[in-house]
Every structure is written in C-alpha cells, then in structure tokens.
Amino acid sequence: MDLTLELDPNLGRRAALEAALRAAVLDGSLRPDAKLPSSRALAHDLNLSRATVVAAYEQLVAEGFFVAHQGRSTQVGQVHVPEPAPPSRNPIGEPQDHDFRPGEPDPTAFPRSEWLKAVRRVLTEADDSVLGYSDPRGRDELRIALAAYLGRTRKVRVQPRSISVVSGFASALGFLGEVFVRHGAGRVAVEDPMLPFHRDILTNSGLELVHIPVDGEGVVVDNLPDGVDAALVTPAHQQPMGVTLSPGRRTALVEWARDTDSWIIEDDYDGEFRYDRRPIAAVHALAPDRVIHAGTASKTLAPGLRIAWLSLPDELVRQVQFQIHIRGGVSAIDQLALADLIERGGFDRQVRAMRNRYRRRRDALCGRLEAEVDWLKVDPNNAGLHLVAHIIDPKIDETEVVASAAERSVALMGLGLFHQSGRAPGNGGVVIGFSRVPEHHFAVAADELLAALRSIA
Ligand SMILES: Cc1ncc(COP(=O)(O)O)c(C=O)c1O
Incomplete structure (x- = not known):
C-alpha cells in the first residue's frame, strides 16, 4: 500500500508518525481492514528507523486504531469514523429532462x-x-x-x-x-x-x-x-x-x-x-x-x-x-x-431579446396554469426568471407535488426550501423557473409540466 503521510516537524518523529496515522484513519484515507505497509517499507519511505515505525504501530494497536496479526500485515481496526456533516439541503434539486428549477438562464441563448x-x-x-x-x-x-x-x-x-x-x-x-x-x-x-x-x-x-x-x-x-x-x-x-x-x-x-x-x-x-x-x-x-x-x-x-x-x-x-x-x-x-x-451594445441586445423570450414563456405558462390547474394560484408578480404558484387545496402537499413531477422527469422546487423553518405558510407552493429550459425544448417541456401538475388533482 502506498501511503502518503505528512509528519509534523514540530513533534518528535515517533509522535509525528503516530499523529499522522491516527489522522489518516479519522479522515478516512485509511479505511477499516486496510492492510498497512510493512514497518520496513514505511520506515524506508519516510526515512525513519524501523524501530520508530514498529513503536508507532504498537501504540496504535494499543489504542485500537490498528489490529496486529501474528505473521501477517497489521490492519486498520474497525474505527468508527464520524460521517462528514452533510452539505446543506440542495435547494436546487436534481436536474430532469424538463427542467423548471429556477436560477439559470437558457444556456442555448448565450x-x-x-x-x-x-x-x-x-x-x-x-x-x-x-x-x-x-x-x-x-x-x-x-x-x-x-x-x-x-x-x-x-x-x-x-x-x-x-x-x-x-x-x-x-x-x-x-x-x-x-x-x-x-x-x-x-x-x-x-x-x-x-x-x-x-x-x-x-x-x-x-x-x-x-x-x-x-x-x-x-x-x-x-x-x-x-x-x-x-x-x-x-x-x-x-x-x-x-x-x-x-x-x-x-x-x-x-x-x-x-x-x-x-x-x-x-x-x-x-x-x-x-x-x-x-x-x-x-x-x-x-x-x-x-x-x-x-x-x-x-x-x-x-x-x-x-x-x-x-x-x-x-x-x-x-x-x-x-x-x-x-x-x-x-x-x-x-x-x-x-x-x-x-x-x-451587444449586452443590451441580449437582455432585450431574453426579456422578450422569458416574457413569452411566462405568459404562456401563467395562462395555462390558470386554465388547467385549479389547485394552484399563480402569484401576479411580473418579473424575473421564475414564478411562484401557491397551492390552494389543503389536501395537496407541496413535497408530493415536487416528487410526483420528478417521477415524470419534471424538475420544480417547493417553496418550503426557501423558508428558514423549512415550511412555507398556508398550503405551500412551488417555484417554477421558466428560463432554464432550452428554447427548442420549451413547448414540449411546458406540456410535460402541465401534464404532471394536472395528474396531481
Ligand atoms: C438571489 C440571487 N442572488 C444572486 C444570484 C447570482 O449569484 P452569482 O453571481 O453567484 O451567480 C442568484 C443566482 O441564482 C440568486 O438567486
């Protein structure tokens, strides 16, 4: 096994080796059951005496980090390494074929x-x-x-x-x-x-x-x-x-x-x-x-x-x-x-073109949501790259809406994810980003979105 260890120059050689080995177990670079290099090989690699390595191995065996076997390599013991803290909830969720997550412009329009x-x-x-x-x-x-x-x-x-x-x-x-x-x-x-x-x-x-x-x-x-x-x-x-x-x-x-x-x-x-x-x-x-x-x-x-x-x-x-x-x-x-x-002037032209494109998409989606999905009420704010629709039927749950849309490869976000408490007031709602879908796919994606939402009623 090739093992890269950083030895702290401020410690004695044996203490530095022990500390580096302990750290390698705790940070997961040495996994449970992994076979350690022979004391001779490690001593050679680190330019230490073999006695120093043997002593460090013995110390870690005594502490339960390593397990020694007669005539076989020393192995890493079953040390419980705490899982790293999970990254904060990914608010953006997973991409899907029909991607109505907010936050990004149409990449094909660059x-x-x-x-x-x-x-x-x-x-x-x-x-x-x-x-x-x-x-x-x-x-x-x-x-x-x-x-x-x-x-x-x-x-x-x-x-x-x-x-x-x-x-x-x-x-x-x-x-x-x-x-x-x-x-x-x-x-x-x-x-x-x-x-x-x-x-x-x-x-x-x-x-x-x-x-x-x-x-x-x-x-x-x-x-x-x-x-x-x-x-x-x-x-x-x-x-x-x-x-x-x-x-x-x-x-x-x-x-x-x-x-x-x-x-x-x-x-x-x-x-x-x-x-x-x-x-x-x-x-x-x-x-x-x-x-x-x-x-x-x-x-x-x-x-x-x-x-x-x-x-x-x-x-x-x-x-x-x-x-x-x-x-x-x-x-x-x-x-x-x-x-x-x-x-x-290219930047202004781009903004103007995108404003027209997104306005068209927003109008189309708002009109269809109003006409086809009676349990959602679209917020009237007329700006930005996403819209918010509130759930007005108490029997319909926000997380189920997002999950059931995902089953049809439609990505949306629940409003609750943005709230400190994790829950939006009332019956919650969804955030529908209308900019991210590539232009050539928008009509199909909008049909899928509407079909997914209609199926929930
Ligand atoms: C509220 C808000 N501010 C700023 C940004 C832009 O951030 P950045 O410049 O890091 O891409 C975003 C992007 O999603 C946003 O939602």
Missing part, C-alpha cells in the same frame, strides 16, 4: 458568436499588460462600462473607482461577511424566505442571522431590529416570492440603515427582467453611501462566466479590494470581453 468576436478583438487589440496582474477592483474598461450601464438601466450612480468586479455574487457575499465580522459585526438581517445557499454563506462567515418576514410589499422593514450590522435584501424581485419592494418600504429601509448605521446589501440579481413596466430603479439610487449594490452576469449571460460586480460605498472600497486581491478576481480577458460587449 451569445456565443458575439462573445467570440469580443474575445478575438480583446486578444488582437489589447497590449501585453492585460496578461499581467490587474487592479484588484477589476479592469478599468469594464468598470467604466459598468458604471455607465448601471446608471442607465438601474439608476445606480457610481464612479468606476467604486466598482469591484467579483467572481460571482456568492463569492462576494462570502468575503463581505468576513469583512463585516473582522470589523466587529455579529448580526445580519436576511429575508425569510431567501435563497438557502446565501443563508449558508453568511452563517459560514460567522454571522448570526436575523430573519425578517416578507409580505405583499416585500421585506417587512418595520421588523428590522437595532443592533444589526447589515441587511441582505432583494428589492427588485424578492427571491423567491417575486414581490418588488414598495416605495414606502424603500424609503423606510434607507432610513433604518441611516438611523442604525447599518449597511444594505442590495442583491439586484435579475433586476433587468421586468415584463409589465420599465424596471424599477435600484434602492442604491436613494442612498449610495449606505447601499452595496450587487449585479451579476449570471442571469443575463451565464452563471458559468462567474462575473458579478459590486458598487460600494467609499468606506468599503479598500477592504473589498484587498479581499479580491487575496482571493483572485475574474480573468482579465473575460472582463475585457464583457466590457466590449457592453460598449458595442
């Missing part, structure tokens, strides 16, 4: 040829400095393009120097959490329901979460307590309920942040997709000094790009810049390609 042209232009025209280390906030070209784009489309008034390009909002949330903790923060308010992944990221940073309910006007700002260092909110299109934060609540949110000296993290993940009127300005427009506005290319282009951006209050720019510096940001070539796409 503007491949425009992107290719942009990358070609970048590589042809950019000077060699592109291949060196860049400003940790991101390339100037992209930050300039984003500042103009955000001002034009989201009413975010930000200077390029206050923008940081990050490798996805999830990663940014992780290091924002750590920055807050390092500066003495302990508690962050979050919406309930919310994306469970983001909840886990903040908890993992060492923050305590305060859960604030959401109603028909968005997050209930009156419930935000004092003594909270920041609030993570999705004002344009609450994730997952879809409601847009009302004008009164926007003002109250900003007042709360000013009164309590707290930050607002505005997760503007799909603010570009509004179907019944023009997109509503970001809350950032009301208080650029209090709001960290976050946008992402994950919904407009593709999550695989891992490109998102933060517009930061001046106070936070340097701390965030350092975090990106030590973690690595986004490839300079990809940043320049995105800047090129924005500057030449």
Whole structure:
C-alpha cells in the first residue's frame, strides 16, 4: 500500500508518525481492514528507523486504531469514523429532462458568436499588460462600462473607482461577511424566505442571522431590529416570492440603515427582467453611501462566466479590494470581453431579446396554469426568471407535488426550501423557473409540466 503521510516537524518523529496515522484513519484515507505497509517499507519511505515505525504501530494497536496479526500485515481496526456533516439541503434539486428549477438562464441563448468576436478583438487589440496582474477592483474598461450601464438601466450612480468586479455574487457575499465580522459585526438581517445557499454563506462567515418576514410589499422593514450590522435584501424581485419592494418600504429601509448605521446589501440579481413596466430603479439610487449594490452576469449571460460586480460605498472600497486581491478576481480577458460587449451594445441586445423570450414563456405558462390547474394560484408578480404558484387545496402537499413531477422527469422546487423553518405558510407552493429550459425544448417541456401538475388533482 502506498501511503502518503505528512509528519509534523514540530513533534518528535515517533509522535509525528503516530499523529499522522491516527489522522489518516479519522479522515478516512485509511479505511477499516486496510492492510498497512510493512514497518520496513514505511520506515524506508519516510526515512525513519524501523524501530520508530514498529513503536508507532504498537501504540496504535494499543489504542485500537490498528489490529496486529501474528505473521501477517497489521490492519486498520474497525474505527468508527464520524460521517462528514452533510452539505446543506440542495435547494436546487436534481436536474430532469424538463427542467423548471429556477436560477439559470437558457444556456442555448448565450451569445456565443458575439462573445467570440469580443474575445478575438480583446486578444488582437489589447497590449501585453492585460496578461499581467490587474487592479484588484477589476479592469478599468469594464468598470467604466459598468458604471455607465448601471446608471442607465438601474439608476445606480457610481464612479468606476467604486466598482469591484467579483467572481460571482456568492463569492462576494462570502468575503463581505468576513469583512463585516473582522470589523466587529455579529448580526445580519436576511429575508425569510431567501435563497438557502446565501443563508449558508453568511452563517459560514460567522454571522448570526436575523430573519425578517416578507409580505405583499416585500421585506417587512418595520421588523428590522437595532443592533444589526447589515441587511441582505432583494428589492427588485424578492427571491423567491417575486414581490418588488414598495416605495414606502424603500424609503423606510434607507432610513433604518441611516438611523442604525447599518449597511444594505442590495442583491439586484435579475433586476433587468421586468415584463409589465420599465424596471424599477435600484434602492442604491436613494442612498449610495449606505447601499452595496450587487449585479451579476449570471442571469443575463451565464452563471458559468462567474462575473458579478459590486458598487460600494467609499468606506468599503479598500477592504473589498484587498479581499479580491487575496482571493483572485475574474480573468482579465473575460472582463475585457464583457466590457466590449457592453460598449458595442451587444449586452443590451441580449437582455432585450431574453426579456422578450422569458416574457413569452411566462405568459404562456401563467395562462395555462390558470386554465388547467385549479389547485394552484399563480402569484401576479411580473418579473424575473421564475414564478411562484401557491397551492390552494389543503389536501395537496407541496413535497408530493415536487416528487410526483420528478417521477415524470419534471424538475420544480417547493417553496418550503426557501423558508428558514423549512415550511412555507398556508398550503405551500412551488417555484417554477421558466428560463432554464432550452428554447427548442420549451413547448414540449411546458406540456410535460402541465401534464404532471394536472395528474396531481
Ligand atoms: C438571489 C440571487 N442572488 C444572486 C444570484 C447570482 O449569484 P452569482 O453571481 O453567484 O451567480 C442568484 C443566482 O441564482 C440568486 O438567486
């Protein structure tokens, strides 16, 4: 058996070997019953004396980690190794043939040829400095393009120097959490329901979460307590309920942040997709000094790009810049390609085309759900890449709906997964993402979805 062991140089040789062997059993690299190398072979490999190895083996036999046999190899004993903690519930569930899980745009819509042209232009025209280390906030070209784009489309008034390009909002949330903790923060308010992944990221940073309910006007700002260092909110299109934060609540949110000296993290993940009127300005427009506005290319282009951006209050720019510096940001070539796409209008064209495509899909699904499934009531919010439908028949159970759809290869998500308690109020509901299905498959997938839901009645 080939065994790689790291010996701690701060311990004596025998103690270091014993510790490394114990650790190998406990982390599962040495499984129960596995035969250990002979003491001669291990001594040779580790450049130790054979007596040291024999003594270490004897010690581990005495402790029950190893079992010795006369004339045969020593083996690993039946040590109970605790199972690693399961990863948090996978909210997104399993992919299926007809994939109505929320969260991703139609991958077949990615503007491949425009992107290719942009990358070609970048590589042809950019000077060699592109291949060196860049400003940790991101390339100037992209930050300039984003500042103009955000001002034009989201009413975010930000200077390029206050923008940081990050490798996805999830990663940014992780290091924002750590920055807050390092500066003495302990508690962050979050919406309930919310994306469970983001909840886990903040908890993992060492923050305590305060859960604030959401109603028909968005997050209930009156419930935000004092003594909270920041609030993570999705004002344009609450994730997952879809409601847009009302004008009164926007003002109250900003007042709360000013009164309590707290930050607002505005997760503007799909603010570009509004179907019944023009997109509503970001809350950032009301208080650029209090709001960290976050946008992402994950919904407009593709999550695989891992490109998102933060517009930061001046106070936070340097701390965030350092975090990106030590973690690595986004490839300079990809940043320049995105800047090129924005500057030449390709990004806006893509958003417009996708808005039309998703509006069509949403209208089609809403109409059919209303006409064909009498135990579901579709929420009227007209934005984003998913819709929420509430179960109005108490005999129908949310988890059974999701499970029985899965049996027909239709993937949906239950609303309960987004709630802190694991249960949505009332009879629960489902979240139906209408963007992820490839365009050529949408009609078939929609038929399957409707058939699956009809069969439940
Ligand atoms: C609420 C919310 N915020 C942000 C994002 C985007 O995250 P990222 O930029 O890490 O892809 C998502 C993606 O699903 C989301 O649901």
